[in-house]
Amino acid sequence: MLFRVNLLFSVWLAILSPAPADATETFDAVLERMQFTENQHFRYQETRHLALLTQPWIATGDMFITADGMVMAQQSPASILTKITKDKLEYFDTENDIQRTIPLKQAFAVPGMAPFLQMLYPGEQHSRLEENYQTSFSLEKNRWKLVMGPRQIDKNKIRAMTLSGSQGNGPDFLKLEYTDGDQTEWQLSLLAQGQDVADRLKRILDSIKETNAFED
Amino acid sequence: MPLRTNQNSPLRAIGFVVVTCCLVVLALWTTQLRTNIGDFFFPGDSADSGFLAGQVQSEEFSRRYLISITHKGITETTATEFSEKLIRQLEKIPDVQRIWRTQFNDGDMGRLLDSYQGQHIHLFSLNPEKDFPALFSAEGMTTQAETLKEALLGPDPMLAKSILEHDPMLLTLNWLRKIGKQFNRPDNTAGYTSFFLETESSGLNAIAQTDIQNTLQQVFTQLNDDYNQAFSFDTAGVPVYAVKIRNQSIEDISRISTLSMIAVALLSLLVFRSWRALLCTALVLTTTVAVAVLITQLIFGHIHGLTLALGTTLVGVCIDYFIHSMVHAGNKTGVQRIRAIQQIWPTLMTGGATTIIGYIALSISGFPGLQQVAVFTGSGIITALLLSRFALPALMEVFNTTITPAINLQGLIKIAMFTGLRYSVFIIIGITAIIGIPRIHWGNDLNMMTPEIEKLKAKDMAIRSRMASLQPGRFILIEGSTTEEALQTSEALLPTLKHLQAQGKIQTFYPPHPWLASQQLQSRNQQAWDAGLTPITRQRWQDAVTRTGLNATALPRLKNTPAAFLELNQVHNSPAWQLLSRQFMLLPEKTTIAIWLGEHNPQAIRSALENIPDVRYFSQKDSINQLATSYRHKAQTMLAAGIIAIFIILLIRYRSFTSALRALLPATLAVLLLLGTWGLSGSPMGMLHLIGLLLTAAVCVDYGIFFMENKSDNTARTFQAITVSALTTSVAFACLGASENPAMHALAWTVAPGVLAGFLLCPFVLQKKT
Numbered sequence: 014m015l016f017r018v019n020l021l022f023s024v025w026l027a028i029l030s031p032a033p034a035d036a037t038e039t040f041d042a043v044l045e046r047m048q049f050t051e052n053q054h055f056r057y058q059e060t061r062h063l064a065l066l067t068q069p070w071i072a073t074g075d076m077f078i079t080a081d082g083m084v085m086a087q088q089s090p091a092s093i094l095t096k097i098t099k100d101k102l103e104y105f106d107t108e109n110d111i112q113r114t115i116p117l118k119q120a121f122a123v124p125g126m127a128p129f130l131q132m133l134y135p136g137e138q139h140s141r142l143e144e145n146y147q148t149s150f151s152l153e154k155n156r157w158k159l160v161m162g163p164r165q166i167d168k169n170k171i172r173a174m175t176l177s178g179s180q181g182n183g184p185d186f187l188k189l190e191y192t193d194g195d196q197t198e199w200q201l202s203l204l205a206q207g208q209d210v211a212d213r214l215k216r217i218l219d220s221i222k223e224t225n226a227f228e229d
Numbered sequence: 230m231p232l233r234t235n236q237n238s239p240l241r242a243i244g245f246v247v248v249t250c251c252l253v254v255l256a257l258w259t260t261q262l263r264t265n266i267g268d269f270f271f272p273g274d275s276a277d278s279g280f281l282a283g284q285v286q287s288e289e290f291s292r293r294y295l296i297s298i299t300h301k302g303i304t305e306t307t308a309t310e311f312s313e314k315l316i317r318q319l320e321k322i323p324d325v326q327r328i329w330r331t332q333f334n335d336g337d338m339g340r341l342l343d344s345y346q347g348q349h350i351h352l353f354s355l356n357p358e359k360d361f362p363a364l365f366s367a368e369g370m371t372t373q374a375e376t377l378k379e380a381l382l383g384p385d386p387m388l389a390k391s392i393l394e395h396d397p398m399l400l401t402l403n404w405l406r407k408i409g410k411q412f413n414r415p416d417n418t419a420g421y422t423s424f425f426l427e428t429e430s431s432g433l434n435a436i437a438q439t440d441i442q443n444t445l446q447q448v449f450t451q452l453n454d455d456y457n458q459a460f461s462f463d464t465a466g467v468p469v470y471a472v473k474i475r476n477q478s479i480e481d482i483s484r485i486s487t488l489s490m491i492a493v494a495l496l497s498l499l500v501f502r503s504w505r506a507l508l509c510t511a512l513v514l515t516t517t518v519a520v521a522v523l524i525t526q527l528i529f530g531h532i533h534g535l536t537l538a539l540g541t542t543l544v545g546v547c548i549d550y551f552i553h554s555m556v557h558a559g560n561k562t563g564v565q566r567i568r569a570i571q572q573i574w575p576t577l578m579t580g581g582a583t584t585i586i587g588y589i590a591l592s593i594s595g596f597p598g599l600q601q602v603a604v605f606t607g608s609g610i611i612t613a614l615l616l617s618r619f620a621l622p623a624l625m626e627v628f629n630t631t632i633t634p635a636i637n638l639q640g641l642i643k644i645a646m647f648t649g650l651r652y653s654v655f656i657i658i659g660i661t662a663i664i665g666i667p668r669i670h671w672g673n674d675l676n677m678m679t680p681e682i683e684k685l686k687a688k689d690m691a692i693r694s695r696m697a698s699l700q701p702g703r704f705i706l707i708e709g710s711t712t713e714e715a716l717q718t719s720e721a722l723l724p725t726l727k728h729l730q731a732q733g734k735i736q737t738f739y740p741p742h743p744w745l746a747s748q749q750l751q752s753r754n755q756q757a758w759d760a761g762l763t764p765i766t767r768q769r770w771q772d773a774v775t776r777t778g779l780n781a782t783a784l785p786r787l788k789n790t791p792a793a794f795l796e797l798n799q800v801h802n803s804p805a806w807q808l809l810s811r812q813f814m815l816l817p818e819k820t821t822i823a824i825w826l827g828e829h830n831p832q833a834i835r836s837a838l839e840n841i842p843d844v845r846y847f848s849q850k851d852s853i854n855q856l857a858t859s860y861r862h863k864a865q866t867m868l869a870a871g872i873i874a875i876f877i878i879l880l881i882r883y884r885s886f887t888s889a890l891r892a893l894l895p896a897t898l899a900v901l902l903l904l905g906t907w908g909l910s911g912s913p914m915g916m917l918h919l920i921g922l923l924l925t926a927a928v929c930v931d932y933g934i935f936f937m938e939n940k941s942d943n944t945a946r947t948f949q950a951i952t953v954s955a956l957t958t959s960v961a962f963a964c965l966g967a968s969e970n971p972a973m974h975a976l977a978w979t980v981a982p983g984v985l986a987g988f989l990l991c992p993f994v995l996q997k998k999t
């Protein structure tokens with residue numbers, strides 16, 4: 014397997030911190046809401062529409078956001094763990110005994126998903142988001158929608174990313190559109206937040222550790 | 230020969246002082262001091278040590294620092310933040326060319342894939358005739374189609390799609406899996422962040438590297454202060470060695486030479502009670518050292534720090550000739566002074582010749598550093614002899630130096646006349662030698678030459694072990710007259726290593742393949758691919774991808790091998806070279822490839838490689854031990870050969886077997902006494918002690934010659950001269966004991982007592998009853 018984590022994952026990050034509804038939803042408010050404040054646990058469903066696949070591909074699993082980074086535990090169709098911290102990405106396919114570690118050149122600069130991670134964990138790169146991406150923010154019915162497109166589009170890279178969520182809340186939907194026409198959609202639902210999330214994450218990691226595939 | 234009058238002595242003396250000043254200035258101006266330990270230790274006549282020396286001297290390798298930050302007990306986020314900030318600040322240092330982590334980052338991976346684009350077939354297998362048919366089978370096609378789907382649904386479908394364009398079966402993934410083990414970090418990396426730093430300046434440019442190391446430390450300390458000194462910082466690599474050795478050499482040279490000069494000066498002053506005599510001696514000694522430095526520089530193009538440190542003993546050896554001349558000519562003036570020196574000149578020549586023989590023997594011991602020491606000291610001795618004969622009388626005239634040594638061991642000469650005491654001395658030496666010599670414990674003391682280096686080497690290995698799962702200092706060396714030949718040999722070796730791996734004899738190994746393959750193997754892969762790619766296998770592939778749920782019509786068509794073979798220079802320009810550079814030693818006449826090894830059983834590897842030509846197991850520690858043993862054996866031979874050569878010179882000089890034997894006897898007895906004493910002490914002896922014994926013999930023979938010839942027909946006067954010579958020589962060698970380097974201690978505590986024993990034995994052994 015190759016080494017980069019899909020930009021799609023990053024969408025989930027944006028779902029952080031649901032906040033009380035606000036009739037005057039703004040882009041800045043959404044951005045502020047995305048920033049990490051406490052541990053969170055989401056359930057997700059990923060749907061990939063690829064020209065090379067005869068049918069769309071669907072995966073489900075759990076995602077955890079913690080102060081150190083993000084952990085994604087895919088449950089079906091296969092058990093796969095992805096851990097992203099500031100300086101590296103680790104990928105564990107326990108069923109196929111595949112492990113990968115990718116050092117990151119800059120903090121959370123996972124190819125493709127860098128802007129989302131940087132929204133979640135603001136650092137030096139956060140201020141450059143608007144320099145590098147065109148953004149469009151709109152409100153439709155009771156939902157907000159944020160569309161981001163890189164100012165310089167590379168071949169085989171992301172053409173556009175759409176985030177949306179109900180007003181006053183973080184995103185619960187993400188769509189990534191690639192330059193070759195392929196698309197991936199993510200749907201997210203918040204299950205828990207706070208200290209309890211750390212215990213849930215520990216239980217999952219412990220169960221994976223038993224297979225000797227992963228170590229903290 | 231008519232004797233010159235002393236009328237032009239002042240002019241000659243002034244001229245001499247001017248020449249001395251010029252020589253000193255020239256020596257200081259032209260001398261290139263080198264401290265590269267490889268020059269001193271590795272003879273370059275063996276492939277193993279040649280590889281080591283070559284690696285150390287490799288320009289690219291030598292410019293690299295291995296930097297490890299320890300952050301145990303600190304959160305990963307803080308540690309990452311710290312190391313990022315540190316790297317960014319280090320990158321701003323003007324002499325820093327680049328910094329890279331021990332694993333490939335995403336940018337590196339992209340560049341790697343670009344560099345290897347189209348090479349997936351050439352590098353596919355070590356056994357293409359078997360593996361390509363397996364790939365083209367129905368089962369193989371299905372497996373590959375599943376791999377393709379897995380990649381498209383994996384963490385980076387974009388990258389997988391970019392590879393598909395040139396590699397529709399995604400064979401590149403198979404290749405990446407094979408090299409994947411290079412990315413797996415060892416278990417002990419927790420709590421450490423490691424990276425490489427390459428400088429623009431040469432790693433052996435100790436002055437530039439000192440500045441860089443100071444700046445590195447400064448940047449780290451400043452940043453660490455912001456984190457309450459939570460981190461620690463370790464550096465290793467050739468530049469660290471270079472600076473450490475340079476500092477140690479300079480400290481040793483200045484310490485030993487200062488101490489030696491002061492001690493010899495004080496002793497001379499005490500013995501001669503004459504400032505003029507001291508000035509006179511200092512002047513001729515300065516000239517001697519300047520000439521020795523210039524001749525060594527001329528022959529070798531540089532002078533090594535350890536040569537200078539060892540060479541300071543030259544002061545102790547050469548001063549013998551001046552002292553002997555001054556004592557004999559000391560209470561005379563004018564023509565009588567010159568005549569007195571002329572009288573002892575043959576004796577001095579014989580003494581000088583025997584000492585030079587000792588140093589020549591050293592130079593052919595195979596130890597490269599000692600060749601320089603031999604040239605340095607040999608040229609110094611010749612200069613000292615010539616100065617004693619042609620310059621010293623004039624200088625003594627100008628300085629109006631008359632000398633009568635304050636020291637007088639007349640009593641010893643009288644005591645030595647007692648037959649019983651003589652025999653007692655012989656019996657004591659005999660018993661000491663008989664009991665002690667068989668008990669000598671021989672040790673390998675090469676590492677002793679550089680104790681600090683040993684510490685640095687241990688740190689280097691600790692840091693390296695945090696970077697990759699390999700055992701530092703042990704590897705397999707493969708040689709070939711060309712890179713192609715060496716690569717072919719390495720490929721032929723891999724089945725053997727895999728077999729050992731299957732047997733559990735070796736945990737892992739890092740050959741050049743699949744990073745690089747011989748042209749022969751690439752060609753075989755290409756032929757096997759082209760042969761297997763038929764309309765039937767194309768259809769089989771389409772069926773396999775369709776069954777897997779992939780859209781066969783959207784996939785690019787399988788093609789015959791289009792790309793040119795992968796060349797070494799392409800790899801050199803790719804990120805792969807970061808990992809491979811230390812495995813290749815490219816010389817015009819041959820290529821050496823190293824295969825790094827993980828945990829392994831050395832004996833099993835050694836046995837498995839025993840009968841494979843151009844391949845051998847290499848252990849740095851074993852190699853250095855073997856080198857030390859070889860040096861020691863050579864030193865033992867040279868000690869014997871040196872003494873025989875000295876004996877032959879004495880035989881030529883005296884044309885009498887008995888006289889030659891007598892002249893040699895004090896030196897021989899002194900050596901036997903030392904050997905016996907070392908044996909009884911239980912302390913290990915090594916090559917350095919043997920070198921010390923050889924020097925002892927070479928110096929003590931001089932005393933035997935001086936005493937026996939007694940050209941002034943004044944035994945008391947002659948023994949006075951010998952006493953002063955022996956004391957100054959002993960003091961000069963004893964000063965080596967002040968060095969930080971235990972190797973110098975070995976020489977100090979062999980030569981200093983040996984010389985004293987040799988001189989004290991002269992009246993017992995050589996005095997005739999009158």
